[in-house]
Amino acid sequence: MEEIKIRKKDLINIIQNVESFINPKIQLEQYAIDAICAVDIIFFAGFEFDDIEDKMILDLGSGTGKLSIASAFLKAHTILSIDIDIDALNILKRNISSLNLENIIFPLGCNLENLELRKNILPKDLKLTTIMNPPFGVQKEHADKMFLKKAFSISHVIYSIHVASKKVQKFVSNYANQHDWKVDYILPYNMVLDKIFPFHTKLKKKINVDVYRIIKRK
Ligand SMILES: C[S@@+](CC[C@H](N)C(=O)[O-])C[C@H]1O[C@@H](n2cnc3c(N)ncnc32)[C@H](O)[C@@H]1O
Numbered sequence: 001m002e003e004i005k006i007r008k009k010d011l012i013n014i015i016q017n018v019e020s021f022i023n024p025k026i027q028l029e030q031y032a033i034d035a036i037c038a039v040d041i042i043f044f045a046g047f048e049f050d051d052i053e054d055k056m057i058l059d060l061g062s063g064t065g066k067l068s069i070a071s072a073f074l075k076a077h078t079i080l081s082i083d084i085d086i087d088a089l090n091i092l093k094r095n096i097s098s099l100n101l102e103n104i105i106f107p108l109g110c111n112l113e114n115l116e117l118r119k120n121i122l123p124k125d126l127k128l129t130t131i132m133n134p135p136f137g138v139q140k141e142h143a144d145k146m147f148l149k150k151a152f153s154i155s156h157v158i159y160s161i162h163v164a165s166k167k168v169q170k171f172v173s174n175y176a177n178q179h180d181w182k183v184d185y186i187l188p189y190n191m192v193l194d195k196i197f198p199f200h201t202k203l204k205k206k207i208n209v210d211v212y213r214i215i216k217r218k
Contacts (some may be wrong), residue, residue, distance in 0.1 A: 008039055
């Protein structure tokens with residue numbers, strides 16, 4: 001296995017320079033993850049838990065693909081970047097092509113609710129890691145619930161970003177339990193959001209999130 005050589009700061013630089021949403025859609029909660037956060041999460045999953053290298057990554061609600069691109073540089077096997085919004089996917093395609101990642105990142109336009117993965121066509125020993133920054137459910141109640149439910153049905157391990165709160169922790173933990181999954185680790189994180197929607201009052205805003213690692217119950 002070849003050693004991963006990219007330095008964190010170089011990867012952050014790459015992600016900072018990719019194209020982001022042009023006209024973000026409020027109803028789809030299209031706020032992009034900031035580059036530092038994207039790289040921190042992928043390094044965390046890759047180096048603390050070995051969940052990236054040689055794994056198939058499912059980036060649910062990929063948007064313009066920052067998490068997908070970071071995973072590609074940490075030597076994921078393949079990345080399926082799924083989003084309902086064709087405008088976001090067109091930006092992702094430009095990002096893929098500008099970085100020559102056509103052989104590793106595959107954009108897929110679909111409503112996640114309708115996604116079905118036929119795992120029997122994949123190599124038997126290929127592990128599927130879901131990485132997602134789902135809508136927090138501010139615009140459409142329980143949008144994050146649908147993302148989690150889908151992730152439970154298709155993944156071997158899940159990384160999911162949610163607003164930090166005891167209530168959300170209880171919800172994610174109970175919901176995982178109901179599906180025979182369990183929260184394995186919670187990484188508190190300070191995510192920076194750019195002003196993108198007119199109702200945002202500051203140019204940049206820090207929000208406290210929790211990054212969940214969720215695994216199947218034995
Ligand atoms: C918070 S944004 C995250 C974007 C990107 N992953 C990032 O972190 O920069 C949520 C993404 O989920 C997508 N989305 C919302 N509802 C969806 C659905 N039902 N099916 C697929 N994608 C959806 C949105 O278009 C948006 O790109």
